[in-house]
Amino acid sequence: MRNVLAHIDRNLDSDLDLDAVSRAAAFSKFHFHRQFAAVFGLSLHRYVQLMRMRRASHRLTSSEMPTVTDIAIEAGYDAPEAFARAFRQRLGQSPSSFRKSPDWGAWLAAFGPLDNARNKLMHIVFDRNDVVVREVACTPVAMIEHRGDRSAIGETRERFMRWRKAAGLPPESSPSFMVFRSERMPANPADYSMDLCVATDRPIAANDAQVKPGTIPGGRCAVLRYPGNTDNLEPAALYLYRDWLPASGEEARDFPLYCQRRLALVPGMSAHEVVVELFLPLK
Numbered sequence: 540m541r542n543v544l545a546h547i548d549r550n551l552d553s554d555l556d557l558d559a560v561s562r563a564a565a566f567s568k569f570h571f572h573r574q575f576a577a578v579f580g581l582s583l584h585r586y587v588q589l590m591r592m593r594r595a596s597h598r599l600t601s602s603e604m605p606t607v608t609d610i611a612i613e614a615g616y617d618a619p620e621a622f623a624r625a626f627r628q629r630l631g632q633s634p635s636s637f638r639k640s641p642d643w644g645a646w647l648a649a650f651g652p653l654d655n656a657r658n659k660l661m662h663i664v665f666d667r668n669d670v671v672v673r674e675v676a677c678t679p680v681a682m683i684e685h686r687g688d689r690s691a692i693g694e695t696r697e698r699f700m701r702w703r704k705a706a707g708l709p710p711e712s713s714p715s716f717m718v719f720r721s722e723r724m725p726a727n728p729a730d731y732s733m734d735l736c737v738a739t740d741r742p743i744a745a746n747d748a749q750v751k752p753g754t755i756p757g758g759r760c761a762v763l764r765y766p767g768n769t770d771n772l773e774p775a776a777l778y779l780y781r782d783w784l785p786a787s788g789e790e791a792r793d794f795p796l797y798c799q800r801r802l803a804l805v806p807g808m809s810a811h812e813v814v815v816e817l818f819l820p821l822k
Contacts (some may be wrong), residue, residue: 558654592623598613599634641694644691646693665774665782672789676757682736682751683750684734687731699737708739718736719797759822760818762816764780798816
């Protein structure tokens, strides 16, 4: 089933009906749809539909500004009107309204079933051999702070990405970092706190996006590579704190857990081939 999800990730623009996906999974199509629904709690059709719709929502707010018609076709709709109806039904906004002023709270609620489905099977079991202790160089960064409910992260991220593109710091050449200053789901949602960063040693001029210079300090770190792109590094963080750290004899340094995301420089690379590493600073 992990291979099935990877196949869907790689082929969102291709035919992903029951026959095609069951062949890729080497499962009987007579049983596959029941197996898929039993594991993920969603039908194959619904899962693919949600994946395409989530990608469409990201495309709508991307700095590339593709047309709604192009996004509709990419999402598998014959006409932009049909796409608009489905989009409004799912997110409560028209595509054009979402592009101008996205409601990220509604977005999180709309795609919660998709994240729940993936987390059921994409939970990774780690062991001590997956963790490497290494010396990390000090990294100057441009950063934007997000403080408050996670439902507003999308807005912060879009503001940061617009600034980043204007500054000429593409993901292909400038690694991205996230510094986690709170739990992923604090008891009080308003207590959520994290920083979005991009590596650069350029001076950061005053700007409307509220991006400012910062530093990720160097030193020893326990590094755990996550196999694939994900928005939920909580299982990896729990493994480092609960299992690896007590058994290692190491002591955590006074700097938060952070991750680095970078694109693997491979021809034909797609979004799911992002390399993600989680860093636990050590004394």
